Amino acid sequence: MIALKEKNMNFIDLFAGIGGIKLGFEKNGFKAVFSNDFDAYCKTTFDHNFSEIFQQETKLYLKDIAQVSSDKFPEFSLLTGGFPCQPFSIAGYRKGFTDKGRGDLFFEIIRILRDRKPKAFLLENVKNLKTHDKGNTLKLIYDELENLGYFVNDAVLNTMEYGDLPQNRERIYIVGFLSRNEADKFVFPKKIKLTKTIHDCLLQYKVDDKYYYNGKPLHEKLKDDVNKRDTVYQWRRKYVRENKSNVCPTLTANMGTGGHNVPIILDDYGIRKLTPRECANFQGFPSEYMLPKIADSQLYKQIGNSVSIPVIERVAKQIKKAMGL
Numbered sequence: 001m002i003a004l005k006e007k008n009m010n011f012i013d014l015f016a017g018i019g020g021i022k023l024g025f026e027k028n029g030f031k032a033v034f035s036n037d038f039d040a041y042c043k044t045t046f047d048h049n050f051s052e053i054f055q056q057e058t059k060l061y062l063k064d065i066a067q068v069s070s071d072k073f074p075e076f077s078l079l080t081g082g083f084p085c086q087p088f089s090i091a092g093y094r095k096g097f098t099d100k101g102r103g104d105l106f107f108e109i110i111r112i113l114r115d116r117k118p119k120a121f122l123l124e125n126v127k128n129l130k131t132h133d134k135g136n137t138l139k140l141i142y143d144e145l146e147n148l149g150y151f152v153n154d155a156v157l158n159t160m161e162y163g164d165l166p167q168n169r170e171r172i173y174i175v176g177f178l179s180r181n182e183a184d185k186f187v188f189p190k191k192i193k194l195t196k197t198i199h200d201c202l203l204q205y206k207v208d209d210k211y212y213y214n215g216k217p218l219h220e221k222l223k224d225d226v227n228k229r230d231t232v233y234q235w236r237r238k239y240v241r242e243n244k245s246n247v248c249p250t251l252t253a254n255m256g257t258g259g260h261n262v263p264i265i266l267d268d269y270g271i272r273k274l275t276p277r278e279c280a281n282f283q284g285f286p287s288e289y290m291l292p293k294i295a296d297s298q299l300y301k302q303i304g305n306s307v308s309i310p311v312i313e314r315v316a317k318q319i320k321k322a323m324g325l
């Protein structure tokens with residue numbers, strides 16, 4: 001009985017990045033038996049934590065998912081995947097050609113679900129997937145999943161409303177079950193009160209000088225607008241955007257590069273960008289999770305691409321309940 005339950009808790013973690021979804025599921029007793037991504041920098045961060053710090057057996061399997069055969073995976077009951085955000089071209093799909101390596105990655109998920117038929121899955125993506133191509137993209141996703149026999153449900157959840165984390169991050173979560181009974185039992189988590197403030201995520205000491213704008217050309221452009229201590233601002237190439245609700249704006253993959261969406265604060269020592277560690281805090285990564293010594297630009301990308309762990313944790317809990325595990 002116990003062995004069966006354990007088997008039912010096994011999942012494969014596709015587009016695993018640095019393991020955000022894995023962390024949320026494993027907090028509920030699920031076990032990732034296979035994690036895949038094709039980004040070597042993600043592997044550095046992933047293995048540094050799961051293999052070296054947490055002493056787990058699984059390392060990130062580095063390969064283009066399109067090149068991974070469905071029989072490569074050990075037995076699993078659940079599939080998870082925050083597949084890449086670039087919305088795929090339905091027009092292209094309908095015409096019968098695919099945009100290899102970008103848009104058709106969803107169909108790699110379909111291939112694996114078809115071949116291995118796990119009991120359930122969780123997919124995560126940007127909120128815009130819901131409205132993309134007037135809702136046709138999501139409809140196609142539903143059609144494909146339902147054709148395989150899954151009962152599917154989705155919700156857009158904002159981290160600041162569902163994760164008790166001060167980040168304004170809306171994401172779509174798509175959950176499916178092979179069993180109608182389990183699908184009927186599944187409900188998305190309810191809203192919870194936001195008790196944390198940005199100061200729970202910010203480092204309370206002077207960080208490395210490289211993060212401060214003092215004496216740098218951009219300081220002139222920032223100094224008049226960045227003037228409050230309880231706000232995370234965003235530098236958007238030409239202007240400063242203030243987030244009114246005292247939460248951090250959505251952290252994005254490009255926040256570390258070229259002046260896109262850079263999250264900025266004012267502290268005792270001046271105006272600066274958030275450090276990668278602070279960004280990880282705003283996604284709910286636990287303090288034991290360590291960022292390796294790789295380029296900051298890679299860390300910002302990995303963390304922006306990742307998920308809010310407490311939201312995943314709460315969704316995973318509901319999946320576990322619905323499956324009676």
Ligand SMILES: C[S@@+](CC[C@H](N)C(=O)[O-])C[C@H]1O[C@@H](n2cnc3c(N)ncnc32)[C@H](O)[C@@H]1O
Pocket residue numbers: 015016017018019020021036037038039042063064065066081082083084085101105302305306307
């Ligand atoms: C939105 S991120 C998911 C991040 C993950 N949920 C996390 O918590 O870190 C998408 C990931 O898909 C990976 N990816 C994109 N194309 C891929 C492919 N063809 N094969 C494998 N991984 C791919 C990217 O490297 C990226 O890490």
